[in-house]
Amino acid sequence: MHHEMMSDKWHEECGVFGIYGHPNAAELTYYGLYALQHRGQESAGIASVDGRKMYQHKGMGLVSEVFDSDVLKTLKGHAAIGHVRYSTTGETSIANAQPLTFGSQRGNMALAHNGNLINAFQLHNRLERQGSIFQTTSDTEVVAHLIARSGLPTIEENVKESLSIVKGAFAFLILTDDKLLAMRDPHGLRPMALGQFEGAYVVASETCAFDTIGAEYLRDIEPGEMLVIDKNGLHSSKFAHSSKTSLCTFEYIYFARPDSDIDGFNVHSVRKKFGKLLAEEHPVDADVVIGVPDSSISAAIGYAEATGIPYEIGLIKNRYIGRTFIQPSQELRERGVKLKLSAVRSMVDGKRVVLIDDSIVRGTTSKRIVQMLRDAGATEVHLLISSPPVTNACYYGIDTSARNELIAANKTVEEIRDYIGADSLHYLSEEKMLSAFDVVDFANHKFCNACFTGRYPTEVYEDLEKHMLER
Incomplete structure (x- = not known):
């Protein structure tokens, strides 16, 4: 999407939605993503599992442009994750659309991520030196490689080890053949909530997605928390200690939808x-x-x-200017179109x-x-x-x-x-x-105001702007 068209507002990077334990998982994910469309209009994707196979579909454009009822029928299974994306730097491409999906000896895995990892560039270089081959320029793939290389016995332990290495902001969803994992960074910089729908668990960047499908909001996912949802229900553990939470204030100022509740406050x-x-x-x-x-x-x-x-x-x-909208010429713009x-x-x-x-x-x-x-x-x-x-x-x-x-x-x-x-x-x-x-x-206050104050809740590397992967 052209920056010219987007005006000089900031853009939230992404929205994520996941559901486990419902026969219409992909269809519900579609409606959930539709409610989160304001968080990203460039690409959309859904991955689903039925216990044996993983199915996926993603494309450039709005949720309604990428999916139709025929496509949704191919996304079989009882669990799904979805993603809407707005890229910020570098070339936009379908390769960087999420969820990212991978097959390994341990089975299938899909990842969807909202946020940005400030040490992704360093980790990417280190992994490449160690022989990793990258398909995308997305920092999400860095986490996939860390998980794949971690030799611990369970996916939960591998994810915990990997997330202990990354720094920055993330609300992560990981779908495997038999589990849905949801993680929120130790500072809680990006929002993520948990809900319930007809016996299934749902997770989403914002509660407006729950209202859209008729799910009941249960609670916000805690900073540093890992939720594992499988056939036995819900298991919560901590992958990182969180002493001071720092939710992005701009979620309230601008990004989130007014009907969402984030960390106890209605937008x-x-x-x-x-x-x-x-x-x-x-x-x-x-x-x-x-x-x-x-x-x-x-x-x-x-x-x-x-x-x-x-x-x-x-x-x-x-509200009807879509991705394919033809931009007026400079001459017409000057004439006041x-x-x-x-x-x-x-x-x-x-x-x-x-x-x-x-x-x-x-x-x-x-x-x-x-x-x-x-x-x-x-x-x-x-x-x-x-x-x-x-x-x-x-x-x-x-x-x-x-x-x-x-x-x-x-x-x-x-x-x-x-x-x-x-x-x-x-x-x-x-x-x-x-x-x-x-x-x-306010000693342990709940907000990141770094864009106003220059006080960043995490360490920030020198020349960080130059060393960012495309997100």
Whole structure:
């Protein structure tokens, strides 16, 4: 998918879904992935097992483009895992689409991963020197090789040994002929939850996938936990000690769906609270409050409720731009062909507008939206951001720009305001943002804010940006 088309938002890397113990495992995985489509739109895949054979299908595009009912019929079995992907660097290819599947003396194995391993490059080189031959440029394959080379008696022991070597962020699903394994990294950087459906266990990146298929949410998978699901039920153990959890705050700010609950907090409720806190920190005299769809609608409603300024739908998003969409020429773009967003003129004409957005990465989209609102007749545009300034790159599975492309790393707030062309620009402070979570013990607090603070929860290698595998 073209970066030109994707605007200058960040992109979550992937979504994972797994189910064990249901005759329609692949079909349910399809619906689960459909609910997680916002986490990746580039490729989709499903692997299933029936106890004897492993079946798989994956392709480039949206879930609905990759699968149809005939394909799903070929994915037989009682257990399945699925993956939606958004790649970040290097060439996009079907080889890197997941789940990755492998056959070995011990049987079949499929892996699906959300996150990023910061030492994958070093491990990849070491494994190649030791004779491993890689099919992909994905860091997920590094883990597959580690597992295959581990000589311990059981898959559980092999996975535990392998995960003790890797560093970074991961929510991993592994499917074998007779087991489904789910692991979440010791910092809990990426989300993963456990549910139940008609006697089967399900795991997913977000709880919205459970709601879609009608599964019951049981609990979140703990940081450093390994869940093994087989014919005897559920077994939990720890593969790593977790002293301090660091869930990515951007899951709440932007990535996750509003109807998901992550680690005990509903995403929509948290975003509304961000808006309310933004109103406390930065009240603005205005006529209407609008949010940039879809991720900033909740915060805009919170801001409007707190200030009493009416909330309006001032921007409409076109949701039907797929992977194969033909990009307009530069000439047509310059003539103002607007594909992603349009302003609702009657709501903003002659009005002082508070525009709520969740973040500014490069600033180009914000600049366009402010101009669009002025073109539609807005007399003032005040841009309020429901998170702190993004000043540092992320190494944990999110497509952030390099630091030199992050506008807040290189410009003051006033310089950003001037570039974007807003009448005023305000960000939510880190302290206020964290107060939305009612977490008292910030010594062991539950969030990674490295993109705002530069304080990374894991060690970060020198020149890490240069030494990343394609994910």
